[in-house]
Amino acid sequence: MITHLPILQVVIPLMAAPICLILKRPQLAWIFALAVSGLAFAISLVLLQQVMVSGVISYELGGWQAPWGIEYRIDQLNALMLLIISTISTIVLFAAPESLDKEISKDKHTYFYVLYLLSLTGMLGIVATGDAFNVFVFLEITSLSAYALIAMGKKKQAVWASFQYLVMGTIGATFILIGIGLMYQMTGTLNMQDLAQRLPEVSQTRTVFTAFAFVIVGVCLKLAMFPLHLWLPNAYAYAPSIVTAFFSATSTKVAIYLLIRFTFSVFGLSFSFTTVPLQTLFMTLGVLGIFVASISAIYQHNIKHLFAYSSIAQIGYMIVGFSISSVSGLTATLLHLFNHALMKSAIFLALAAVAYRVGNVQLDNLKGLGREMPWTMAAIVIGGLSLIGVPLTVGFVSKWYLLTALIEQGWWPIAVLILLGSMLAVIYVWKVVEIAYFKESSGAPVKEAPLSFLIPIWTLVIANVYFGIDTRFSVEIAQAAAQSLFGGGL
Amino acid sequence: MEILLSITSGLFLFIGSFLCISGGVGIIRFPDFYTRMHAAGVTDTLGSAMILTGLMFQSGDLLVFAKLVMVLLLILLVGPTTSHVLAKAAFHNGLLPQGLNTLSKSDDKEDTSSNT
């Protein structure tokens, strides 16, 4: 069975979704979904360990040889992504029943778990596959389940946010489809590794340039990169809290993965960064994104909006690291990907707990919450410190690597800009702290969140601090993944 | 024999195409909904039936012939029904044939926008 792990990683949650629908009782569906997600987590751990020991694992679906059939291909980067997605999904799912009770009507809980498992499947599938068209199919599984999940939010704005996301997401996916079609037309293959070998021959043609542009724009739409980010804040703010916690940590990360995969592995380093002026473009957009999003975050009255804008800013950091296009830059991006998943899911889960007790997450309603819900608010504060990049948190580690990578290239001005951007993070995090700890509470007193919230929240917070101190695990994997990407080949 | 078959089939095809084209002209030129629908009904039923019959002479293969007969039966069944439904829906929603407009149409007028 061990040789079949790559496919089981995706197929187990996939098959679990219809079983969940058959189970019908929400409680049963939850336990089942949790067990399946946990199993996916275990599989991803084994896969990661295998990859670190023995290198790339390839799995041929249907027993057909690679360019003819579909291939699953797990290298260090994929394994890291699989681990992130399945970990966050499992931890977030712990708190689901309580949070859903308050936000979604009882008869739709089962559908929620089915859709949740489907979106998990989609993300795992995007990451595990080595076939360009298969990426599109699984991208659509994730997106469709995401639209439905977001629209399940309590307020009517949730449906509107979901519709906007649907329009943007479909345009993005269709752009990716056009790009894949053009690549296929020039090479005659859909397998990523095969594409990587055959694209250099035709890399001077205008068609390949167009293909590249379409794939990148499509991915950036999904990624909510700076000028294309407009769908994200509302989608995150009005979605059910659990969904926000899950997506903030995973869905944009999967898009970053796709960006890295297409630029580094499929089109190749020399094409992406020498033939096309991707570096300057992305560096500018990344830095602009950090500033625009951070400043918008400062003016928000809804904390979910605030942290959603902060997510866009954090994507900016990842883009900057990515566009350095050196091993250390990419390591910083991957580290930040891992770390940001940890801190954002902790923050949004804590906000789910706030929403559970207070009923909404308007900034004004947080007054005095620091004393009433000390554990929850402490988690938000630690998460916020991590966003700023204070030492002893994970945020510090990734910023440190990012700055070193920039200075290595001699790009001082950008390093300074990054530091300034972090200052903006101080402002918006301080806004939350100020209201929660230094204002008298106005409404009726509320109790601390139940344990079913606190346990997952603090698991994430402790991970936040732990990986901020003991960086061996994360840095080692990120470096190995970055090196393998620069070593050429998938 | 061969020539006879081709001539008959050609004749049928010709009549069929003529009916289709005249039906198309009718849809544009006729004054109101019901007469236009009549033109469309002719294209739908008689025109395509003629063309299918013409094609049957050309088929040669029994399987193809059988399939064409099935299509013909389907069209004969569905074509008039759709015309009927269309006319009924229009009438139900208060659309009266031209010339009747001036007569009493007050009782159905309110339904015009609600039902499609």
Add this chain to the structure above:
Amino acid sequence: MLMGLFNNWVVIVLMMSGLYIVIAHGNLIKKLVGLTIFQTSVFIFYISMAKVNGGSAPILSENISLYSNPLPHVLILTAIVVGIATTALGLSLVVRLKESYGTIEEEEIQRQDNQQNQALNKERDK
């Protein structure tokens, strides 16, 4: 040269008219129609690149030697299903929007949202 590319250009015009509808029209149903047209035109693009002059449909038979490329057909079969799935979900969102906002025009929905936000802000300033 011109004839060989002409097909593609027309298909690009089709795609772009779909995209134009999506961006320029405020009616949500019209937006979904635009998306459908955009996607359908991409399907046309894929299928026309599979065509081989003089080839026939890829159903193997003894007296035919040249076939069109079957792979894009397979991909587009999948993509059509994805398209209808998106349309169905989008329409159900539109129905829900109509129920809660009472309109399916983008501008009016935005206006209602803005008004609500302003009301909230005013309350806060008090």
Add this chain to the structure above:
Amino acid sequence: MINIVLLSLLVVIAIAIIRMKDLFAVVMLTGIYGLLSASFFVAMDAVDVAFTEAAVGAGISTLLMLVAITMTGRKEKVTRHKPFAALFIVLITGGLLIYGTLDMPLFGSADAPIHSHVAPRYLNDSMQEIGIPNVVTSVLASYRAFDTFGEVVVIFTAGIGVLALLFVPRRKEEDEKIASINDSMHEHHLVIRIITKMLIPFILLFALYVQFHGDYGPGGGFQAGVIFSSAIVLYTMLFGLSTARKVINQGFIQLMAAFGVLFYGCVGIASLMNGGNFFDYNVLSDDPVAGQHLGILLIEWGVGVTVAAIMIIIFFSFAGRRELQQHSENNKNRESL
């Protein structure tokens, strides 16, 4: 030649859609667009795709849009909010695409790279390896079976999503009340009811034919599922949702949707158990070709069942929501009177 005619017609329709304000007309034109592109696919030798596009583009999606506009109103407001920004984006994108076509292999040339690397193997070897004449089916169901699995999951996701958005649980007495109102409404349609009753068995039979004939000609699970569901939809439209729900209730149809996906997946699991890779049908039987046959047959059933069930679920959800809206509107009118 014929493709140029079809393409120009498509352009005309696209322009008409941009200019039309009446959503009903727009939706019908979209249906025509789907049908015309299906004809174009036939001209391009893609018969399977044409079949699907005709069933989906001209059938199901038009139907769903029509149901939706009966709930949302059929007039578009005149304002067009950002035509210049849209034009700008469209021109840039289109310009980029046209730039990209300049180095493209010419239309229909047989020596383009697309026809030389992966595709020839499907055409040359699929007869020995899989043994069915329709290459599209063998690529779809065996070489790229996992894509098709993904496709089934996509449609499953959409169905559950629509359920999650539109499903309203109803109390029984309420249901009966709505049913009786609808019955009286539906009784006018005598002619079409009789014709429909005659047609439905044939439609179902045709669906089964398409399901089984997919190996030899155009067709397969997806098309069969859509046709099967269209028969049920036709029945629902004429005899009312409550009557149709008595035949196929919500729980059963959800079970079928889940069952189809599971069935498809279990074929893969079975090949794992027999020592092959996932979806390796060769190991399903002693003779590889027979195994391939068996595997393709089974997964096509999985596809068919799921697609039919999901299409019915989607239509039922929309129709149920619509009945509920009308019901509450009636109540309101009655109160105001």
